[in-house]
Amino acid sequence: MTIKKLVLFCGTFVDTPELGTLRVRINTTIGVSLMIGNNNNHKKGEIKFIRENSPNYDINPILDALEYDPTLHTSEIEVINLQPGTDWLNGTRFYFPGFIDTHCHASQYPNSGIFGSSTLLDWLEKYTFPLEASLKEYKLAFNVYSKAVQRTITNGTTCCSYYATIDPNSTNLLADICNRLGQRAFIGKVCMDRNCPSYYKEHNVQECMDNMDIVLNHISDEIQNDRIKPIITPRFAPTCSQEMLTYLGELVKKHRLHVQTHLSENVEEVKWVLQLFPDCKTYTDVYQKFGLLSEKTVLAHCIHLSEPELKVLRETGSGVSHCPISNSSITSGECRVRWLLDNGIDVSLGTDISGGFSSSILNTARQAHLVSRHVAMKQKENKDYYKLNVNECLYIATMGGAKVLDLQDAIGSFDVGKQFDAQLVDLNTIGSNVDVFEWQLTDLNDRNNEKKNMELFHDIIAKWFFNGDRFNTARVWVSGQLIHSI
Numbered sequence: 001m002t003i004k005k006l007v008l009f010c011g012t013f014v015d016t017p018e019l020g021t022l023r024v025r026i027n028t029t030i031g032v033s034l035m036i037g038n039n040n041n042h043k044k045g046e047i048k049f050i051r052e053n054s055p056n057y058d059i060n061p062i063l064d065a066l067e068y069d070p071t072l073h074t075s076e077i078e079v080i081n082l083q084p085g086t087d088w089l090n091g092t093r094f095y096f097p098g099f100i101d102t103h104c105h106a107s108q109y110p111n112s113g114i115f116g117s118s119t120l121l122d123w124l125e126k127y128t129f130p131l132e133a134s135l136k137e138y139k140l141a142f143n144v145y146s147k148a149v150q151r152t153i154t155n156g157t158t159c160c161s162y163y164a165t166i167d168p169n170s171t172n173l174l175a176d177i178c179n180r181l182g183q184r185a186f187i188g189k190v191c192m193d194r195n196c197p198s199y200y201k202e203h204n205v206q207e208c209m210d211n212m213d214i215v216l217n218h219i220s221d222e223i224q225n226d227r228i229k230p231i232i233t234p235r236f237a238p239t240c241s242q243e244m245l246t247y248l249g250e251l252v253k254k255h256r257l258h259v260q261t262h263l264s265e266n267v268e269e270v271k272w273v274l275q276l277f278p279d280c281k282t283y284t285d286v287y288q289k290f291g292l293l294s295e296k297t298v299l300a301h302c303i304h305l306s307e308p309e310l311k312v313l314r315e316t317g318s319g320v321s322h323c324p325i326s327n328s329s330i331t332s333g334e335c336r337v338r339w340l341l342d343n344g345i346d347v348s349l350g351t352d353i354s355g356g357f358s359s360s361i362l363n364t365a366r367q368a369h370l371v372s373r374h375v376a377m378k379q380k381e382n383k384d385y386y387k388l389n390v391n392e393c394l395y396i397a398t399m400g401g402a403k404v405l406d407l408q409d410a411i412g413s414f415d416v417g418k419q420f421d422a423q424l425v426d427l428n429t430i431g432s433n434v435d436v437f438e439w440q441l442t443d444l445n446d447r448n449n450e451k452k453n454m455e456l457f458h459d460i461i462a463k464w465f466f467n468g469d470r471f472n473t474a475r476v477w478v479s480g481q482l483i484h485s486i
């Protein structure tokens, strides 16, 4: 038997369904199905209806649910009506889609902020490989992964694509922790068998195959949760033999799996790849040659790409994870996001812990905003064109991430049929870093001055974008389940 439950979320809902567009829906009730039982037709956490401008949302939203389905019994309806009042309409409290982090090394979390003046290749040797290797120890890995995942959740990230380490057991532990904490996650066991220290490498492809079996079986047979998915993770071309890339490409093809790796992050790295793979014309060609590029592929960085590489990305549907904090910290360069977007490439954001020092996608989004200005300042003409605006950065932080992970039909915005992955943003919390003054408040209900009120609201969104932090992430839901509350 299946017990249906419809959970009603009431208030102001803001999202960015298209690049550059901020959609604001006020006085709104969203009905989310929760299911106890085993009827597969009734998907858990799915948005069933959205009733905008409801006369009932603040008083009796159950009427909205009954309008959607008159056969519902009131015992099947639960109302999440958080602190009804003016804050929903003055702009200081709203629901926003959960952030999507498409590139995060959970295993490197203890090194956040520790990079000195290194650049990629020496940074890997000095800071990264020793830390990742140490996570073979269970207790240490448990502590690091629990803190790393919790940090992303408290910052509003509902979906994250993680790199663990080469060790299958600690990778499985990361999957278990994400499952237990309720986050939607892609879990990648790092694969690498050359150009890495002897204390931290897979010694042959058979070892990699055995390790991958352990991880894939654990996720499919033990975890058995649609929210936790494996992602094939060749670390990057220089640390993977041709044999390993061949095996991984076949694995991806056989099971239609997601892939994540690094591409064109650092100038020295690019030169090195061309030496290691002399039959490939470009760095991108290496991944294409081994069948690793598809609409389920996430490529981190993509800073030094050529026009032909751009074409390959577009034709294969591969997406980019832009990691502006990492790229500035370890001085890799500036990703030309506008150029990618205008050429039809999906772009998302990655914290790239610990190349990047912040677990917050909001923080990463504001750095993407600033990096785009650096790209703009380097142009001879048409500088403004290269600047990303606040709405565009919020889009790549949410809907862009959904597209890059091939989950555009499931997450990234509030639409019927999608999962309710959301955060409640509240600018009035204790400890909030955002001060909104009285004259800056809007009145979203005042239809006579809609233009002025919407401008005021855009300014409030900008204040949150530039000054907000985890103290403003009051609650977080994944598939309609509350996973964090302050």
Ligand SMILES: Nc1nc2[nH]cnc2c(=O)[nH]1
Binding pocket: 105, 120, 124, 128, 235, 236, 262, 265, 326, 352, 355
């Ligand atoms: N930023 C970053 N780039 C890489 N390239 C290969 N490995 C890594 C890594 O761990 N972080």
Ligand SMILES: [Zn+2]
Binding pocket: 103, 105, 262, 300, 352, 355
């Ligand atoms: Zn990375």
